[in-house]
Amino acid sequence: MTEPEYKVLIGMEIHVQLATASKMFTGAASGYSEEPNTQVDGVVLGLPGVLPVINRRAVEMAMMVGVALGCQIASQTKWDRKSYYYPDLPKNYQISQYDQPLCGVGSVELDMPDGSSKTIRIRRAHLEEDAGKLLHEAGQPVSLVDLNRAGTPLLEIVTEPDLNSPEEARLFGEQLRQICRYLGVSQGIMQQGHMRFEPNINLHISADGRVYKTAISEIKNLNSFRSVERACQYEIQRQLAEFMTDRQSAMQAGKSTRGWDDDKGCTTLQRSKEEAHDYRYFPDPDLVPLHVDTHWVERVRLQVPELPAARKQRYLQMGLAMKEAAALLEDRAVSDLFDAAVKIRPLPKRIANLMLGPAAKIANARAGDLAATVRISDLEVTADQYAKLAGMMEDGTVSASAASTVFESLCGGEEKDPQVIAERLGLVQIRDTGATQAWVDAAIAHNPQAVSDFKNNPKKKQASLGFLRGAVMKLSQGKADPKLVGELLEKTLEKDS
Amino acid sequence: MTEPSTADLSAFELAAKISRREIKAVDAAHAYLNRVKSQDAKIHAFNEIYAEDLLAAAEMVDRSLDAGEKSGPLAGVPIALKDNLCTLKGHTTCSSKMLQNFQSPYDATVVTRLKAAGALVVGKTNLDEFAMGSSTENSAFGPTRNPWNPNCVPGGSSGGSAAAVAARMCAAALGSDTGGSIRQPAALCGIVGLKPTYGLVSRYGLVAFASSLDQIGPMTRDVRDAALFLNVIAGPDAKDSTSWPQTPPDYLRDIDRPPEKLRIGLPKEFFGEGLSPEVSKAIHKAVDFFRGHGAEIVEVSLPHTRYGIAAYYVIAPAEASSNLARYDGVHYGHRTAHAEDLIDLYAASRAEGFGPEVQRRIMLGTYALSSGYYDAYYLRAQKVRQLIKADFDHAFKACDVILSPTTPDVAFELGAKSGDPLAMYLCDVFTVTCNIAGIPGMSLPCGFSPSGLPIGMQLLGPLFSETVLLRLARFYETAHDWHRRKPGDDV
Numbered sequence A: 001m002t003e004p005e006y007k008v009l010i011g012m013e014i015h016v017q018l019a020t021a022s023k024m025f026t027g028a029a030s031g032y033s034e035e036p037n038t039q040v041d042g043v044v045l046g047l048p049g050v051l052p053v054i055n056r057r058a059v060e061m062a063m064m065v066g067v068a069l070g071c072q073i074a075s076q077t078k079w080d081r082k083s084y085y086y087p088d089l090p091k092n093y094q095i096s097q098y099d100q101p102l103c104g105v106g107s108v109e110l111d112m113p114d115g116s117s118k119t120i121r122i123r124r125a126h127l128e129e130d131a132g133k134l135l136h137e138a139g140q141p142v143s144l145v146d147l148n149r150a151g152t153p154l155l156e157i158v159t160e161p162d163l164n165s166p167e168e169a170r171l172f173g174e175q176l177r178q179i180c181r182y183l184g185v186s187q188g189i190m191q192q193g194h195m196r197f198e199p200n201i202n203l204h205i206s207a208d209g210r211v212y213k214t215a216i217s218e219i220k221n222l223n224s225f226r227s228v229e230r231a232c233q234y235e236i237q238r239q240l241a242e243f244m245t246d247r248q249s250a251m252q253a254g255k256s257t258r259g260w261d262d263d264k265g266c267t268t269l270q271r272s273k274e275e276a277h278d279y280r281y282f283p284d285p286d287l288v289p290l291h292v293d294t295h296w297v298e299r300v301r302l303q304v305p306e307l308p309a310a311r312k313q314r315y316l317q318m319g320l321a322m323k324e325a326a327a328l329l330e331d332r333a334v335s336d337l338f339d340a341a342v343k344i345r346p347l348p349k350r351i352a353n354l355m356l357g358p359a360a361k362i363a364n365a366r367a368g369d370l371a372a373t374v375r376i377s378d379l380e381v382t383a384d385q386y387a388k389l390a391g392m393m394e395d396g397t398v399s400a401s402a403a404s405t406v407f408e409s410l411c412g413g414e415e416k417d418p419q420v421i422a423e424r425l426g427l428v429q430i431r432d433t434g435a436t437q438a439w440v441d442a443a444i445a446h447n448p449q450a451v452s453d454f455k456n457n458p459k460k461k462q463a464s465l466g467f468l469r470g471a472v473m474k475l476s477q478g479k480a481d482p483k484l485v486g487e488l489l490e491k492t493l494e495k496d497s
Numbered sequence B: 001m002t003e004p005s006t007a008d009l010s011a012f013e014l015a016a017k018i019s020r021r022e023i024k025a026v027d028a029a030h031a032y033l034n035r036v037k038s039q040d041a042k043i044h045a046f047n048e049i050y051a052e053d054l055l056a057a058a059e060m061v062d063r064s065l066d067a068g069e070k071s072g073p074l075a076g077v078p079i080a081l082k083d084n085l086c087t088l089k090g091h092t093t094c095s096s097k098m099l100q101n102f103q104s105p106y107d108a109t110v111v112t113r114l115k116a117a118g119a120l121v122v123g124k125t126n127l128d129e130f131a132m133g134s135s136t137e138n139s140a141f142g143p144t145r146n147p148w149n150p151n152c153v154p155g156g157s158s159g160g161s162a163a164a165v166a167a168r169m170c171a172a173a174l175g176s177d178t179g180g181s182i183r184q185p186a187a188l189c190g191i192v193g194l195k196p197t198y199g200l201v202s203r204y205g206l207v208a209f210a211s212s213l214d215q216i217g218p219m220t221r222d223v224r225d226a227a228l229f230l231n232v233i234a235g236p237d238a239k240d241s242t243s244w245p246q247t248p249p250d251y252l253r254d255i256d257r258p259p260e261k262l263r264i265g266l267p268k269e270f271f272g273e274g275l276s277p278e279v280s281k282a283i284h285k286a287v288d289f290f291r292g293h294g295a296e297i298v299e300v301s302l303p304h305t306r307y308g309i310a311a312y313y314v315i316a317p318a319e320a321s322s323n324l325a326r327y328d329g330v331h332y333g334h335r336t337a338h339a340e341d342l343i344d345l346y347a348a349s350r351a352e353g354f355g356p357e358v359q360r361r362i363m364l365g366t367y368a369l370s371s372g373y374y375d376a377y378y379l380r381a382q383k384v385r386q387l388i389k390a391d392f393d394h395a396f397k398a399c400d401v402i403l404s405p406t407t408p409d410v411a412f413e414l415g416a417k418s419g420d421p422l423a424m425y426l427c428d429v430f431t432v433t434c435n436i437a438g439i440p441g442m443s444l445p446c447g448f449s450p451s452g453l454p455i456g457m458q459l460l461g462p463l464f465s466e467t468v469l470l471r472l473a474r475f476y477e478t479a480h481d482w483h484r485r486k487p488g489d490d491v
Helices: A056-068 A168-185 A225-245 A247-252 A294-303 A308-317 A322-330 A332-344 A348-370 A383-394 A398-412 A418-424 A433-446 A447-458 A458-475 A480-497 B011-019 B025-043 B051-066 B109-116 B158-165 B181-189 B222-232 B278-292 B301-327 B342-351 B356-369 B375-398 B421-428 B432-437 B466-478
Strands: A005-016 A081-082 A093-097 A106-111 A118-128 A133-136 A143-145 A153-159 A195-207 A208-211 A217-219 A256-261 A266-271 B046-049 B078-081 B120-125 B171-178 B194-195 B215-220 B263-265 B296-300 B402-404 B440-449 B454-460
Touching: A005 A168, A005 A225, A056 A118, A056 A153, A056 A168, A056 A294, A081 B301, A093 A118, A106 A168, A106 A308, A106 B181, A168 A195, A168 A225, A168 A308, A195 A225, A208 A217, A208 A247, A208 A348, A217 A225, A225 A247, A225 A256, A225 A266, A247 A398, A247 B046, A256 A383, A308 A322, A322 A332, A322 A348, A332 A348, A348 A383, A348 A398, A383 A398, A383 A418, A433 A458, A433 A480, A447 A458, A447 A480, A458 A480, B011 B025, B011 B051, B011 B222, B025 B046, B025 B051, B025 B078, B025 B120, B046 B158, B051 B120, B078 B158, B109 B120, B109 B222, B120 B158, B158 B171, B158 B181, B158 B215, B171 B181, B171 B194, B171 B222, B181 B194, B181 B440, B194 B222, B194 B466, B215 B222, B222 B466, B263 B278, B263 B375, B278 B296, B278 B402, B278 B440, B278 B454, B278 B466, B296 B375, B301 B375, B342 B454, B356 B375, B375 B402, B375 B432, B402 B466, B440 B466, B454 B466
Parallel strands: A217 A256, B078 B120, B078 B171, B263 B296, B263 B402
Antiparallel strands: A005 A153, A005 A195, A081 A093, A106 A118, A118 A153, A133 A143, A195 A208, A195 A217, A256 A266, B046 B120, B171 B215, B194 B215, B194 B440, B402 B454, B440 B454
16 A cells, blocks of 8 residues: 555644743742752742742743744733642642633744745743652662752743644754744753653545544653654654554544653653543632733833844845854854944954854864853954954955954954954055065066966966966965955056067 | 739730730740640640740740840730641641641741741640631541530631630630631630731741631730731731732721721621521620611621532632642651552552541542533632622622621530531531632620520621721720630639
């Protein structure tokens, strides 16, 4: 039997840990800690008599994400208890938002690798508290509970099933992480669980002149982009195979929850529909509904920076190539530095070349030495210095290769003025016509073969011109202005013929 | 008239005498400890007594006062705390096997405020387990008895606090009131009990039963003491999101100024079937008193009162089922010695740790919140809640204060209702609607039955009308001496 036509539908649930200083409902420190059960207090532990108090900063961060995803921000939102028993959940209920999420419907443009984009609808985004962790030690009859993570603010973002391939699912995750990083609401370190993904997948299969919809499966707790893509790929093939062998059960199974085994590269059934939890949601009587007035939303809106998608459009309009724009946009600090430099001297191409050329090279080398991430923006070079150096390239004060040398000296050197460095290193281009003409004449005199090729062999005309230009630069020890050299060379050779 | 003994003084009088150095705090502490020693073996008001700490703290108060240092309004006054209020000192058990050995790492906000005001803690008082009950018989540590007749219950769930105040084992106490748990035992023990407006007193550190209904309040010898204690414990608390953000007034300032031209409403639904003739008689005498002193008496209607108990027994257990989910044997509290797996650990720990009434309410609440039943129970009960609130809003257009009996009858004998949960639930028929609406209510003594048991009158007012309630109650109190009567010691 041949494989039928089918369409993939993936909706994503994404949990983003918000990088607040304290937890969602209490002042205990939030964030990663080696030592178990050190980021806790009475509220985190769920002691008798304690009460939750809303962390305003977490609400604002969630609103920022909502604004970035084009969501409607609710004017009133409330808190609900979601009940289930598990040792990593000290109260045996999680404070969440059931029917009045902080952020309502929205949409975001997903940038595709071919340069096109598609709209992904957002269903909702709501705030809740994270659970702790259970540590199972092999061979031990007990499990240990670490509540450091318990109570950390989580934003759960839910999309409509608008993602149509594993690649799109991965791209969406990557771009959402980039947005969160731009907003400063998450560092987006996947290894530390800052973001967790749960794709909901099914297929619309065309066969026998009709469309069959397979039962939705939700894959829990994926914490890398690679696993998102792989798990989706696996699940598509699994649903397809199930459909081919047993059409009825593939469709009527009801929604199931599956886990991803990264080592084996497969998903396994965790829970079928019959075993679904009854979470007994009800409004948390310890918290009052939160009113979000328009002034608050506006204040938050002002905190939202220009996002990567908008910046990308702007960079392309400036004349940067797609690849350059993407490289600059990867990190907000780099993009901000670029924007600051361009604002001082509107020379985007030259500034981008400096950042992605010598700056990137130095940053990479340092990263290698330190075995850590070093961004271009972590170098000691300021926007002013970028602007000035780009200006020096633009007006011919230094050549591109001289600019690289100046840049190296700016990194970590004492002198902060690129002009002074260029002068000290003797890298300032000589634009004196007399001196340049003398080097041109000398080069012509010393390279008769090239001169002859230039004049008599049209096929070698350009090559010989390049050769002669190199000879002039060599004579000038790299100080001659290449533009002036080119002009004088051509003029002199034409005149002689 | 002979000078009253130290333990017979009101908290207000005792605080004044201690600050004037007419009585030493240490002597007052001894006086109360002697009362505890002679009375508590039969009453069993206390779960735990901190005699040494009380005396040490009293000595510090004396030293500080002798040195002329500024003192708080309750300096040296020995008080008791219901054992569902978290204290750093000793255990906080909720009279449950589940928390028998639990020690709180913090003080409840009210405890911090009382300490700051100079109050000294005699001990923690008995209650119906997790405040669920109306007789203090549902305690894992045995029942408390009524000081007026030890064969009778003191009411509940703050029965230990009520009995301790009535038997002069402390100058005053704090209780908590979810459906009448301050007012009903106050009525049955012949003392004053005030349930403040929801949000006036911080719930931080009160072990939650039903969060949207729970309030902490004073249980005192007289009305002026209630005002004194409310002054200390009321006010905003950043740790409780439901606490009212405004600074409350000084409840003592005008306490002795009678309220002017008050309209007192009598809800007709509270005077029907089920009200005992002796209670009815006492209440009507009180009404006559107010009428005789110029109050306008009007009949009002609270038509949804009849649904109050039903709504309460959906909302309160629903919240309780969630609030008590944390007692699971995993992190703290009772853990079963024999468990096969995780589910077994949960089930056995909770089956062993919770008494039958707590288990009954957890099951009721879990059911009411379950998928498919939520709309029929919890949501409908919330609608009834709105109707009950609207009843009060409407009634308070026609009157300033509502007057009613606190309970349908006087204290009953131990065991009389413990086999019949519904009969027990009906003890709260006059008190629950006040919690459901969030309004303030208080009970004060207004007579005795022929058998010598106290009768309580309930006053209800609009939100934040404590000043009016207290002044009206104080006006009644100063013209009567019910609150000065005390139970015999050798009963």
